Amino acid sequence: MLVDSFAKNRPAIIAIAIVLLVFGIVPMFGSNYQISIATEILIFALLAMSIDVLAGFAGRTSLGHGAIFGASTYVVVYWTSVVGGSPIVAVALGILAATLVAAVFGMLASRVSGVYFLLLTLALGMIVWGVALRWTSVSGGENGLRGVGRPEWLNDPTVFFYICLGIVLTLSAVIWRLVQSPFGLTLRGIRDSESRMSSLGYGCATHMFIAFTTTGFFAGVAGALYALFNNFVSPSTVQLSQSVEGLLMAILGGIGTLFGAFIGAAAIILLENFVSQYTARWPMVLGFMFIATMIFAPEGVLGAIRRIFRVGKKS
Amino acid sequence: MLEIKDVQSFYGEALVLNGVTMNVKPGEVVALLGRNGMGKTTLIRSIMCLAQPQVRAGSIKWNGEELLGLKPHGVAQRKIALVPQGRRLFPSLTVTEHLTMIKPTSVKEGWTAEKIFDMFPRLAERRSHRGNQLSGGERQMLAVGRALMIDPEVVLMDEPSEGLAPVMVQHLETIIAELGKTGLGILLVEQNLYSALAVCDRVYVMETGRIVHEASAAEVRTDHSSLMKYLVVQ
Numbered sequence: 001m002l003v004d005s006f007a008k009n010r011p012a013i014i015a016i017a018i019v020l021l022v023f024g025i026v027p028m029f030g031s032n033y034q035i036s037i038a039t040e041i042l043i044f045a046l047l048a049m050s051i052d053v054l055a056g057f058a059g060r061t062s063l064g065h066g067a068i069f070g071a072s073t074y075v076v077v078y079w080t081s082v083v084g085g086s087p088i089v090a091v092a093l094g095i096l097a098a099t100l101v102a103a104v105f106g107m108l109a110s111r112v113s114g115v116y117f118l119l120l121t122l123a124l125g126m127i128v129w130g131v132a133l134r135w136t137s138v139s140g141g142e143n144g145l146r147g148v149g150r151p152e153w154l155n156d157p158t159v160f161f162y163i164c165l166g167i168v169l170t171l172s173a174v175i176w177r178l179v180q181s182p183f184g185l186t187l188r189g190i191r192d193s194e195s196r197m198s199s200l201g202y203g204c205a206t207h208m209f210i211a212f213t214t215t216g217f218f219a220g221v222a223g224a225l226y227a228l229f230n231n232f233v234s235p236s237t238v239q240l241s242q243s244v245e246g247l248l249m250a251i252l253g254g255i256g257t258l259f260g261a262f263i264g265a266a267a268i269i270l271l272e273n274f275v276s277q278y279t280a281r282w283p284m285v286l287g288f289m290f291i292a293t294m295i296f297a298p299e300g301v302l303g304a305i306r307r308i309f310r311v312g313k314k315s
Numbered sequence: 316m317l318e319i320k321d322v323q324s325f326y327g328e329a330l331v332l333n334g335v336t337m338n339v340k341p342g343e344v345v346a347l348l349g350r351n352g353m354g355k356t357t358l359i360r361s362i363m364c365l366a367q368p369q370v371r372a373g374s375i376k377w378n379g380e381e382l383l384g385l386k387p388h389g390v391a392q393r394k395i396a397l398v399p400q401g402r403r404l405f406p407s408l409t410v411t412e413h414l415t416m417i418k419p420t421s422v423k424e425g426w427t428a429e430k431i432f433d434m435f436p437r438l439a440e441r442r443s444h445r446g447n448q449l450s451g452g453e454r455q456m457l458a459v460g461r462a463l464m465i466d467p468e469v470v471l472m473d474e475p476s477e478g479l480a481p482v483m484v485q486h487l488e489t490i491i492a493e494l495g496k497t498g499l500g501i502l503l504v505e506q507n508l509y510s511a512l513a514v515c516d517r518v519y520v521m522e523t524g525r526i527v528h529e530a531s532a533a534e535v536r537t538d539h540s541s542l543m544k545y546l547v548v549q
Contacts, residue, residue, distance in 0.1 A: 182415060182416050182417075182418075182419050185408060185412050185415070185416035186416055188405065188407050188408060188412075189405050189408065189416060191407070192405040192406055192407055192408070193403065193405065195365065195366070195387070196399070196403050196405065197388075198365075198386065198387040198388045198391070199363055199365070199387050199388075199390075199391055199397045199399065200388075200391055200396075200417060200461065200462075200465060201388050201391030201392045201417075201465050202388050202391075203386070203388045204388070
């Protein structure tokens with residue numbers, strides 16, 4: 001039984017062990033700056049994983065998850081800085097708000113697929129961005145909102161990093177179980193053929209609604225962590241580029257691989273932070289890297305690694 | 316009982332089913348025969364309330380309840396299962412996943428993955444293969460197994476013997492006959508008269524969207540010359 005369970009979850013166990021090993025040693029050797037980069041990678045890996053569940057397993061590419069992520073960030077910063085409430089309550093409210101936004105998005109988007117799903121989630125994300133920009137009395141408009149900083153016990157970057165690592169790895173395991181469960185299989189079935197799933201008795205719209213709301217919860221957790229990490233929120237946190245960046249991370253790491261999100265997030269955030277020190281044209285470098293990946297490893301970095309291992313095993 | 320009465324189905328403005336009336340009783344294997352393009356699959360799609368065709372007249376009742384107007388998943392939830400033409404498996408799911416997706420291994424009532432594997436030992440050997448890695452016969456077995464996992468009371472099988480080797484067709488006939496004996500109603504759409512006669516209790520023949528002949532299988536087995544004019548291309 002235990003052996004069976006290990007064999008079934010082996011990819012996840014190996015991936016989580018690698019992430020733990022690679023990220024776990026960062027505070028031992030890295031500066032505070034490098035620890036903060038690693039923290040950012042973890043947070044965005046969680047966002048990318050939430051997008052990957054929909055794009056890779058359910059075949060629905062969302063351009064609205066950046067807005068869901070940002071909604072959580074807004075609520076956390078607003079609750080701590082404007083209301084003056086506790087950060088723990090703020091995080092809970094942020095995640096709740098993101099899940100509710102995702103539920104509203106999901107209610108509308110679960111009935112469509114393909115390019116219509118893409119456009120609808122894009123439009124819904126734009127609405128959130130518009131609200132953040134125009135509702136200046138609450139959101140601070142273009143100036144955004146500045147937080148009051150993390151509570152004292154979280155102020156140390158190493159402590160905050162390890163808390164983020166613990167949360168992200170735990171949720172990674174939860175997401176893995178979700179996509180391996182019968183519910184996850186139905187998502188893959190819907191991706192393959194909605195009408196076939198319908199003929200088997202599945203209300204595809206209901207399943208997509210649950211999937212969208214659940215992934216919104218994960219994006220909300222990432223957004224809440226980002227609020228504590230960044231201590232600032234502005235309309236750029238909810239704009240389209242946030243969703244696109246999360247999607248690029250998932251694609252670069254390997255769509256449908258789940259743990260590829262860590263590779264994608266690391267590649268993009270490291271490029272943003274290190275290449276930008278040498279050239280202002282770092283987005284061009286990112287673009288070239290993305291093109292090269294699509295040509296040489298269209299299944300993403302983790303997908304390519306898996307392919308190489310498979311070929312190695314066969315030969 | 317599945318009762319179909321005066322059903323008229325359309326693809327756009329084209330009338331495909333023109334007043335079809337038939338029924339399938341519990342535990343009965345009913346064959347629906349006809350040449351290509353006569354409307355057999357259209358009838359199956361109409362029963363499942365799939366988006367196309369559009370049923371504009373008549374009624375399709377299951378145990379007295381009207382099915383028309385339901386969503387396809389609503390029909391399936393009423394224990395009406397479909398084995399579609401061409402198997403239509405999920406290419407990314409393994410054999411086991413096809414079955415456990417519908418009913419987790421923890422559920423022991425009704426049809427389970429293990430019972431399906433007992434019925435089709437070949438599938439058990441291929442349990443970790445994906446849908447697109449199976450042979451035609453194995454795909455058909457899995458399509459039947461997948462349909463059984465919803466614990467149906469009636470199964471609609473759309474040309475299950477299509478493209479299969481004779482030995483596989485024989486195996487399938489045995490399985491259909493065994494399923495019929497368990498009390499399951501089966502509507503078997505076939506072009507192959509001999510394959511249908513091997514298992515069915517009653518026969519309907521469809522031509523240009525109408526039922527043109529109904530007979531018991533025993534009658535047809537004695538003399539099927541009257542059927543041949545509908546089934547042979549002149």
